[in-house]
Amino acid sequence: MKNYRQIFREKILPRLQKPTRYLGNEINAVIKEDKPLQIKVALAFPDLYEIGMSHLGLKILYHLINENDDWSAERVFMPAPDLEAILQEENFPLCSLETVTPLSLFDLVGFTLQYELSYATVLQMLSLGGIPLTAEERNEGDPLVVGGGPCAFNPEPLVDFFDFFILGDAEELLPQVLEILQKHKALPRKEKLLRLAAVKGVYVPAFYEAQYGKQGEYLGTVAKTEAVPKTVQRAVVANLDQAFYPIDFIVPYGSIVHDRLVLEIFRGCTRGCRFCQAGIIYRPVRERKPETLRELALKMVRATGYEEIALSSLSSGDYSAIDQLVRGLNKDLAREGVSLSLPSLRLDSFATGLAEQVQRVRKSGLTFAPEAGTQRLRDVINKNITEEDLLIAVKDAFANGWTAVKLYFMMGLPTETDEDLLGIADLAKKVVSAYKEVGGKGKPRVTVSVSIFVPKPHTPFQWFGQITEEEILRRQSVLKKALRIPGVQFQYHDAQTSILEAALARGGRELAPVIKRAAELGCRLDGWEEHFSYSAWQQAFGEVGLELAAAAQKQFAADEPLPWDHLDTGVSKRYLWREYQKALASEATEDCRQGCLGCGMALLLKEEEEKGVCSNASLD
Amino acid sequence: MRVWIKFAMDGALRYLSHLDTMRMWQRAVRRAALPVAYSQGFNPHPKMSFAMALPVGVISHAQYLDINFTKDIRAADLENLQQVLPAGLTLLGWRIVPAKIPPLMSLVRAACWEQKITDAEAVEKKVAQLLSRTEIMVERKGKKGLKMINLRPFIYDLTIKGQEQKLIMLLAVGNIGSAKPEEVLSLLHLSPNNSLCQTEILLGVGEALQSPLAVCLREKEVSLNAKANYYQLRQ
Secondary structure: OOOHHHHHHHHHHHHOOOHHHHOOOOEOOOOOOOOOOOEEEEEEEOOOHHHHOOOHHHHHHHHHHHOOOOEEEEEEEOOOHHHHHHHHHHOOOOEOOOOOOEHHHOOEEEEEOOOHHHHHHHHHHHHHOOOOOOOOOOOOOOOEEEEEOHHHHOOHHHHHHOOEEEOEOHHHHHHHHHHHHHHOOOOOHHHHHHHHHOOOOEEOHHHEEEEEOOOOOEEEEEEOOOOOOOOEEOEOOOOHHHOOOOOOOOEOOOOOOOOOEEEEOEEOOOOOOOOOOHHHHOOOOEEOOHHHHHHHHHHHHHHHOOOEEEEEOOOHHHOOOHHHHHHHHHHHHHOOOOEEEOOOOOHHHHOOOHHHHHOOOOOOOEEEEEEOOOHHHHHHHOOOOOHHHHHHHHHHHHHOOOOEEEEEEEEOOOOOOHHHHHHHHHHHHHHHHHHHHOOOOOOOEEEEEEEEOOOOOOOOOOOOOOOOHHHHHHHHHHHHHHOOOOOEEEEEOOHHHHHHHHHHHOOOHHHHHHHHHHHHOOOOOOOOOOOOOHHHHHHHHHHOOOOHHHHHHOOOOOOOOOOOOOEEOOOOHHHHHHHHHHHHOOOOOOOHHHOOOOOOHHHHOOOOOOOHHHHHOOOO | OEEEEEEEEOHHHHHOOHHHHHHHHHHHHHHOOOOEOEOOOOOOOEOEEEOOOOOOOOEEEEEEEEEEEOOOOOHHHHHHHHHOOOOOEEEEEEEEEOOOOOOHHHHEEEEEEEEEOOOHHHHHHHHHHHHHOOOOEEEEEEOOEEEEEEOHHHEEEEEEEOOOOEEEEEEEOOOOOOOOHHHHHHHOOOOOOOOOEEEEEEEEEOOEEEOOOOOEEEEOOOOOOOHHHOEEEEO
């Protein structure tokens, strides 16, 4: 075999702008070079090293797989443009970091699908790695290609390029998959896939067929064989407290986006924000115990030497023993010279003084997410916080020495009017006044960041079509004008990026040729402004006979089959529709911890021993 | 307790920037649970610094860390430290130094570099020519744009080890002026290659240059008033 490692290290590495991304021997990287291995997995993240290395899921899976002596997991990221050009020029394949092995020589290549704008990058990595693009073209010697993560809940636009997907928590599911692959190593691909398809949480798209009516209207996606389930159910780790968690995070040499330890305190969120996909696909709420977390935190610090640890969840203030946890961790970590941060605090939990406890040292900036400018619209999206909550929180922050706050909003939400947009400016003004009221010196720095709403599958807003580009631009100009307020800085997102995201998020199998064409046209790293080309994507849609804008704006009817109906998160379509109707009536829904709302999760969990907060659930 | 630690950075670690190296050390001492001293203030950071910043891409067999601990540490502690360092980083030696000696980086006067060459004889001729000159004007990028400086006083010595096919450069470092290895190589019509290595740094002792681990350190021996004599370095 060609000595890829030697060539890469000697001939390619010295020519790169940031070689430390590609060294592969960071502290805690696992290099199983000389060991006999049964299954070799490449964990691929379709973005740059600095982004991928900040992702918790990758760290969990990497160490989980490497715990097993028969298996190895190696990392691979999208190369930066300088390396990409060299690989193409030298005809050198995309390789894993640890042992510099070409992607095509792994048994399994797993892609994390975190956001739709990474789809073209997935295809670029496959082709740079020497793997045939479509599952159909792959031969027995080629790796199986698997996808997981949030976008796997509607992977239909990508089905041509993947052999299978895993839906839900991978901590228990992935080892099951690898055991099957190890046991049946000698079987043909199709036989392997048939066995995998029997595992809860595994979706093999080739065994399902999208059906269309006489007018070409979509009728649904159905199983082609009785050997696979009609709907694929999500895998759920019932006991998160006892689930695997890595302590030995890889410590990068250069700085990455989130360069700190991450401690996941719980998974799931039942606040029920209607735009939020994570709130559906990670149900129910499952917590780790405070003592488990304290023990993990100390071990993690010892194993990595990191100077900061962040508590992670969808809404950390909702952790049932947050006060006790933060106090305990602060005590342990202060001794080690390690600081604690709590990035996902809802502002209604801020008033408890939590943030102050956590961010004792650096009072640089605080972020709040009211999401919408008026109470009416906040009720529509079920973001159950009031203007009063916000003002109490910012006053508290200003009184405690903070001078900068960042407020996150969305625009283009269902039922939104200009009044709601002006409400954003109104809130911003009140935040500036709040600073003066508490006797702040000079001017505060209030940043108002307004993103464009992208409807996502498996949410109450999945039926809703995104507003047009023209309308996005008009509303942005309304905001621009209204937010000319001293002390306020307005940040907004690029319309076209959000339109593409919307088009890909709720698309079906008809989009596969579009993505293939976009990749051919050079699309990649679309989340990066400097690489994004809207016109290339428009061209790709056009050549396939589709329209990008129409895909983004598609409004689904109540009884219309959705491309992801055969994939079951546990939350029923009926529940989501009910929430959508309540939204249109501006009616809020309480957190289900106040009383079961019959979302359907209890059904999915009926065979599990533990159901988290779902244990007392009633059924719809 | 204050310690100077000598270490080598080889192989792929040559690509670490000064900042990357600093961050790596800060995390390594925490992994080793060594009682490193922290600065006071809002954003405490470990009290450690390096003798000099190394250009990215160059290996070193003579990097020095100047570090303060809150307690006395033992040789065994440093052996533990080696266990938590990345492959390619080797501890070479250490010494305890008096707390009041100025930062190591302010004492460095010269560094020794070597690079493999292919045609020793030709290079030797160029070296002889270069050293015979009294003035070698080169362009340098400064904050105020390009300026010309005379490099000659900062080139202390250039020698060829013909058998080993090596060029050895002893070049000035510090606020009196410095010569960079890539500047000297360029004057010899060479460019830095994979083998370029920093082999030692040297502190000024009167007219002599001494290795940090070998030099005799006596604080306040001469005079407190004369800044230059605040410390005296002796053989």
